[in-house]
Amino acid sequence: MKTIAVIFVFLIFIGSVQAQKLPYKMEELTAPDFVKAVAESAETCILPIGVFEKHGPHMPLGTDLLAAREIACRAVQQEYAVVFPWYYFSQINEARHQPGTIAYSPDLIWKILQETLDELNRNGFKKIIIVNGHGGNNAFLNYFGMAQLSEKRNYALYVFQPSENSEVVKKAEGLTFHDPFDQHAGNTETSSMLNIVPQLVHKERAGEQSGVDQQRMKELKNIYSGIWWYARFPNHYSGDGSKAAAEAGKLLNDDEVGQLVETIRKVKADKVVPELQNQFYKDAENPLKTKQ
Numbered sequence: 001m002k003t004i005a006v007i008f009v010f011l012i013f014i015g016s017v018q019a020q021k022l023p024y025k026m027e028e029l030t031a032p033d034f035v036k037a038v039a040e041s042a043e044t045c046i047l048p049i050g051v052f053e054k055h056g057p058h059m060p061l062g063t064d065l066l067a068a069r070e071i072a073c074r075a076v077q078q079e080y081a082v083v084f085p086w087y088y089f090s091q092i093n094e095a096r097h098q099p100g101t102i103a104y105s106p107d108l109i110w111k112i113l114q115e116t117l118d119e120l121n122r123n124g125f126k127k128i129i130i131v132n133g134h135g136g137n138n139a140f141l142n143y144f145g146m147a148q149l150s151e152k153r154n155y156a157l158y159v160f161q162p163s164e165n166s167e168v169v170k171k172a173e174g175l176t177f178h179d180p181f182d183q184h185a186g187n188t189e190t191s192s193m194l195n196i197v198p199q200l201v202h203k204e205r206a207g208e209q210s211g212v213d214q215q216r217m218k219e220l221k222n223i224y225s226g227i228w229w230y231a232r233f234p235n236h237y238s239g240d241g242s243k244a245a246a247e248a249g250k251l252l253n254d255d256e257v258g259q260l261v262e263t264i265r266k267v268k269a270d271k272v273v274p275e276l277q278n279q280f281y282k283d284a285e286n287p288l289k290t291k292q
């Protein structure tokens with residue numbers, strides 16, 4: 001009887017601990033809990049960005065969407081922040097010739113990102129961390145970040161840019177191989193996805209198309225053209241996913257999650273960016289008064 005009572009008290013205790021734990025996925029929060037989550041996160045929201053695009057012949061269209069959100073969700077379990085729902089309004093014009101690409105216009109992806117940030121800010125978030133899962137967004141996000149200075153904002157935008165850990169890469173390659181064209185749906189990304197959604201990865205189909213660099217612009221040195229990616233990888237596949245392994249993906253994902261946890265902690269504590277922004281916006285209102 002005594003044992004049953006102890007178990008009962010223990011279960012109530014576990015239940016209350018669980019009840020107190022706020023969900024980190026924004027779509028799972030009630031409105032009253034959302035208010036608590038904004039405070040609990042130190043007004044920090046993570047916006048994972050993916051896309052719908054071909055990932056070689058062997059991985060799902062939503063690969064970047066699934067990966068970015070999973071990395072964010074794993075990180076906030078160690079350092080709390082709210083994770084924004086599925087977001088796939090990305091720069092992907094270079095894959096418009098491939099089935100399943102959802103390429104919104106440049107104007108729209110700009111506007112929807114700006115309005116999403118503005119709406120998050122109106123709802124109390126002062127710090128927003130973008131976790132980008134799609135390489136085609138890199139230039140867009142850097143420019144978008146710079147453009148935030150064009151008018152006064154009441155929030156700070158931080159774009160997470162993890163660095164490559166050569167030790168981890170070496171270990172991952174030891175479990176698989178060194179993929180010379182490993183940029184899109186190749187060894188690294190396929191391994192990462194085998195650790196996230198193994199049931200959606202068809203490794204046995206990875207050799208059905210070529211992910212080798214076709215170098216069709218190689219004579220045009222010192223030139224940038226928007227067609228560069230299509231010139232090199234027209235199959236929208238760069239690398240070779242056929243030798244990928246889940247254990248290698250786990251090493252790479254754990255490393256990225258670790259870097260993101262560290263980033264969330266630093267962003268939550270950061271006073272530098274908000275203070276500098278405020279000073280900058282003030283100075284920019286009257287540049288003639290800026291000390292020369």
Ligand SMILES: [Zn+2]
Pocket residue numbers: 055063064133134135184185189
């Ligand atoms: Zn991808």
